[in-house]
Amino acid sequence: MTNIIACIDGSAATASICDYAAWSAQRLDAPLTLLHVLDHSRYPVAADFSGNLSLGGREHLMQELADLDAKRNRVALEQGKLMLEAARERVVALGVDGPQERQRHGDLVDTLTGLEDEMRLLVIGKQGEEHEGVGAQLGDNVERVIRAVHRPILVAAGEFREPKTILLAYDGSDTTRKGVNMLADSPLFKGLDCHLVTVGNREADLDWAAEKLTAAGHQVQTAVLDGEVEPALHEYQQSQNVDLVVMGAYGHSRIREFFVGSTTNKMIREAKVPHLLLR
Incomplete structure (x- = not known):
């Protein structure tokens, strides 16, 4: 139970999450892990259209759909890697030494609960990428994380301001x-x-x-x-x-x-x- 884990995605909150995570890691003199999770509900590992009877025997169409999903997953994976690299550069510029980068494919809550043993503090945003542009609605995953993770959770809000x-x-x-x-x-x-x-x-x-x-x-x-x-x-x-x-x-x-x-x-x-x- 030593790491600060910062959960990032493509939302506008990512910069604030990185800044508060960097502040926390330096104050606690603790290692920082930057985590990006590809939610399997949005990016399934493999598409299965066999149960869709409307496709009938058009196997070529099913293959095209499967190929499109695979391409979408590859793009999302690469985008996630770029986000992690940008986040790493940001926290290093803020003075954090040797932050780790992790990328996972699966359910966000399952991933985080699986990391609880090494988690000292979790830093998340109050909205996820899926709720960008919908006002002040709280992301579904954020609520699920707060309910499930039994570690202190720092919910970043607004632009970073060093706490006094x-x-x-x-x-x-x-x-x-x-x-x-x-x-x-x-x-x-x-x-x-x-x-x-x-x-x-x-x-x-x-x-x-x-x-x-x-x-x-x-x-x-x-x-x-x-x-x-x-x-x-x-x-x-x-x-x-x-x-x-x-x-x-x-x-x-x-x-x-x-x-x-x-x-x-x-x-x-x-x-x-x-x-x-x-x-």
């Missing part, structure tokens, strides 16, 4: 208490000012969390907000010009259960800055 301040959405739960410990111990957050925020939970032990973070060298500001979780947190983030939001991804408390079903989509969809999701 972070917001931890805290509710006193085990997950967010672990988040406090992670913020206190991880070099990823060393020296960053911290906003410790809870929404509608005046029973949360903010004093314990603030003391823990202050002892670790962070400047800490606490806030108890009212209202709905997503708009309250994002309004606070924007009003305080916070660079990075950290929060739990699943659970049953008011903040964490916000990341179940369509509310997961809404929180990430409305993000203007990167969100680090904890499991």
